[in-house]
Amino acid sequence: MPVLLGLLGVLGFSFTLPVTRVAVEGLDPAFVGLGRAAVAAFPAAVLLAIWRERLPDRATLARLALVALGVVFGFPLLSALALRELTAAHSAVIVGLLPAATAVMAVARAGERPSAGFWVASGAGLAAVLGFAASQGAGVSVADLLVLAAVALGAIGYAEGGALARDMGGNRVICWALVLSLPLTLPIGAVAAVAGGVDAPADAWLGFAYLAIVSPVPRVLRLVRGARARRRGQDRPGPTGAAAAHARLGCRVLRRVGRRRDPDRLAGGRGQRRGDAAGPRGPGKTPHVAEFGAGHRLLALIASPG
DSSP, X not given: OHHHHHHHHHHHHHTHHHHHHHHHTTSOHHIIIIIHHHHHHHHHHHHHHHTTOOOOOHHHHHHHHHHHIIIIIIHHHHHHHHTTTSOHHHHHHHHTTHHHHHHHHHHHHHTOOOOXXXXXXXXXXXXXXXXXXXXXXXXXXXXHHHHHHHXXXXXXXXXXXXXXXXXXXXXXXXXXXXXXXXXXXXXXXXHHHHHHOSOOXXXXXXXXXXXXXXXXXXXXXXXXXXXXXXXXXXXSOOHHHHHHHHHHHHHHHHHHTTOOOOHHHHHHHHHHHTTOTTSOXXXXXXXXXXXXXXXXXXXXXXXXXX
């Protein structure tokens, strides 16, 4: 059962970057990054009320603030900002460092001394990702650095969440992090929505709904459980965590199997990645996609090259 839950968490997390890319094409990235946490905070509050949870003590609140910094603010906001410039596939390669980064933060926090192989593998992974980012265009971009910062903050949050989960349970950790962040995520998200506008395509709103309802809790619980395992001495990233980046890329490839390949659409997608406005994703450019409903268009955009 734990492996099955981990795989389900990987699957839910795998769609996060592609769906975020779809959402930020029509909505303000600050609204996408923080507004989704504000929405998720309301069912989290209901769960805490059902469980009759009391407000944690000051020491626990400080630790929950660290969790929120990483998993409520840092990773969602910075990745949404980066995905205005990067493709989801490009970002997925960098975010593939997250399980290893979480392991590093967990063992550092616990004062453990993992094997030399662990550090060599972690350093090699970082070097490979930086080399990949530098090979795409004119070196490492600001957007690449935003994703790396998102990974670092996310790893801090997950590692602290793993430590807290030993005392209060992973589900309560993420619920409290979301609820305690609401006084900030709600007003900031509302201001960003007003400033950026809410007149967005249905695809963008469906993406936002997925991020707010489907994505947060399963993926955080998966990594919190992984951090708990590493706190017990298992300093290697688990296979389900390592599979997340491959699943993010795979979900895009599988959606393209059997789809009619439109040369104009593919050329337009390549132009968009270079900042070229010659390839908009409007109905006139993608008649085979526009014939379907918003849900089909969302999945088609997830599978598109951009």
